[in-house]
Amino acid sequence: MLRIALALALGFAAITIAGTATSVRAEDKKDETKKLEGKLTCTKCALSETDKCGHALLVKKDGKEVKYYLKDKGAKESYHGKCCTADVDATVTGKVVEKDKKLTIEDPKVEIKK
The missing domain is CATH 1.20.5 (Single alpha-helices involved in coiled-coils or other helix-helix interfaces)
Structure with a gap:
């Protein structure tokens, strides 16, 4: 026993x-902090998804385009003018969080490629 x-x-x-x-x-x-490379675009002007300017990083992964929404200040960000009317190549570093089947990058550090 x-x-x-x-x-x-x-x-x-x-x-x-x-x-x-x-x-x-x-x-x-x-x-975990991730470093992603892709096209930085405006969620209002280019994607027509929001009422106010915001940012999304479009990343090619396995032949598909994956959208990562940046949690930032939108049009008040210093890099906004460069990506509002045209997509730009960028590297974004931050914490990737999935919520409601939507990928978001928290505390993004954006580096625009020249």
């Missing part, structure tokens, strides 16, 4: 530890 109780206790402990380690790894990936 003691052996069964000990085996059960060790089994539950192993499952608990494995579950904790898995959830920690998943949280680490969410907070």
Whole structure:
């Protein structure tokens, strides 16, 4: 009887530890900073998706175009004038978050390529 109780206790402990380690790894990936390259565009003027100017990075991935919306100040950003009327090549670094099947880059650092 003691052996069964000990085996059960060790089994539950192993499952608990494995579950904790898995959830920690998943949280680490969410907070990971990524560097993406693509075309920076205006969500109002070029994409006609919003009422106010904002930014999106269009990235080619596996033959498809993926849109990453930037969480920034919109038209007040210093780089807005360069990408409002025409798409520009850019590199954006920030935390990628998926919410409501929409990819967003939080705290974006934008570098316009010349």
